[in-house]
Amino acid sequence: MSGFTRHRRSGQVIANFTGFEAELLRSLASQLVELLRNEAAVPRDQDPFEAMMDFSGPTNEPEDPVLARLFPTAYADDEEAAAEFRRFTEGTLRDGKSQAAIAIIDGLEDAGLPPELTEEGLHIDVELDPDTAETWLRSFTDLRLALATRLGVEEGDEAFWHALPDEDPRAQAHDIYEWIGYLQETLVDALTD
Template sequence: MGGFQRHRRSKLIIANFSGFEADLLRSLAGQLVELLRNEAAVPRDDSADPFEAMFDFSGPTQAPEDPVLARLFPTAYPADEEAAAEFRRFTEGTLRDGKADAAITIIDTLEEAGLPTELAEEGLVIDVELDEPTAETWMRSFTDLRLALATRLGVEEGDEAFWYALPDDDARAQAHDIYEWVGYLQETLVQALTD
C-alpha cells in the first residue's frame, strides 16, 4: 500500500488497500465506534421530539473513566471543576457523535469500495476514492484512532527505542506497527489534501 495521493485528472484522493489492510481499518474504526457509543454516559432517546433534542443538554458532567475516552475528551478547564462539568455537559455528546460518525464514514467507504462484510479473501484489492470533505473526515478519524492506540499502548514522546527493541513476535510491537501504519496513512492523506 503506497498511501494516499491525489488523482491528477479527477482531483479525488485515492488509495489502494489489500483486503487485509481494509479489514484492519474497518476493525479499528468499528472498535472506536463501539467505544464511543457503548461508553456514552447518557443514553439518547431516539423517540424524543427532534426540536427538543436540539436543546437537550443533559450530557455527562464527569470526565470519562476509560483512559482512551479521557484522552479523546480532555477536561476543558482543569482548574475550574464547575466550568469543566458545564462545558462537558454541553459538548461531549455532540463530540462523541461526530467522532463515531467519522469512523463510520471509514467503514462505509471501504464497504462501498467493495470490501465484503465477511473477512476479505486473499488477493483482494480495495480501491478507495475520496472527495475532499470525505478525505478530511477520514483524516480526523485517523487522529482519533492514533490517540486511542497510543493511549492503550502507553506510547510517549521519545520512546521509539523501546518499541523498536521489542521482538517482532511481541504483541505490543505488532500493535505499535499498526499505530505507525495509521500515522503513515494520515501523513499521506494530509499531503494529498495539500497537493
Template structure:
C-alpha cells in the same frame, strides 16, 4: 497499500488497500464507534426536538483512559466551568467522532470490502472527495490517540518499541499505530 494521492484530473483522493489492510481499518474504526457509543447510550424513542435541546450530557471526565484522552477537561483550573463545558459539548463531540469513524467504514464498504474476507490477494480501491478525506484524517487522529493511550506510547520512547521482538503483541499493535500515522501523513500530503 499505496499512499493516499490526489487524482490529477478529478481531484479525488485515492488509495489502494489490501483486503487485510481495509479490514483492519474497518475493525479499528468499528472499535472507536463502539467505544464512543458504549458509555453514551441514550434511548432512541425520544422526541427529535428533545434530543436537539438536550444539554444533560456528562459533567465529569470519562473513566476510560481513551475516552478521557479523546475528551480532555477543558478548564483544568475550574471544575464548575469544566463540568458545564462538558455537559454542553461532549455529546455532540462523541457523535461527530462516531460519524467520522463510520465514514471510514462506509467508504470501505462502498469501495467493495465484503463483510467477510475469504479471498487472498483482494485489493480495495478507495476514492473520495476532499470532505470525506478530511473526515478520514480526523478519525485517524482518534484511532491513533486510542492506540497510543492503550499502549502507553510516550514521546521519545521509540527505542523501547523497536527493541521488542517481532512476535510480541505490543510490538504488533505499535506497528499498527505507526501504520495509521503513515496513512495520516500521506493523506495530509494528498490534501495539500
C-alpha cells in the same frame, strides 16, 4: 499499500488497500464507534431538534483512559466550569467522532469490502472527495490517540518500541499505530497537493 494520492483530473483522493488492510481499518473504526457509543453520552434514536436542545450530557471525565484522552477536561482548575462545558459539548463531540469513524467503514464497504473477508488477494480501491478525506483524517487522529493511549506511547520512546521482539503483541500493535500515522501523513499530503 502505497498511501493516499490525489488524482490530478478528478481531484479525488485515492488509495488501494489489500483486503487485510481494509479489514484492519474497518475493525479499528468499528471498535472506536463501539467505545464512543458505549456510554450514555450519545443520545440514540432521538428527534434531531430534540437532540440539539438536549444538554443532559455527562459532567464527569470519562473513566476509560482513551475517552479521557479524546475528551480532555476543558478547565482543569475549575471543576464546575469543566462539568458544564462537558455537559454541553461531549455528546455532540462523541457523535461527530463516531460519524467520522463510520465514514471510514462506509467508504471501505462502498469500495467493495465484503461484510466478512474470505477472499485471498482482494484489493480495495478507495476514492474520496476532499470533504470525506478530511473526515477520514480526523478519524485517523482519533484512532492514533486511542492506540497511543492503550499502548502507553510517549514522546521520545521510539527506541523502546523498536527494541521489542517482533512476536511481542505490543510491537505488533505499535506497528498498526505507525501504519495509521503513515496513512494520516499521506492523506495530509494528498489533500494539500
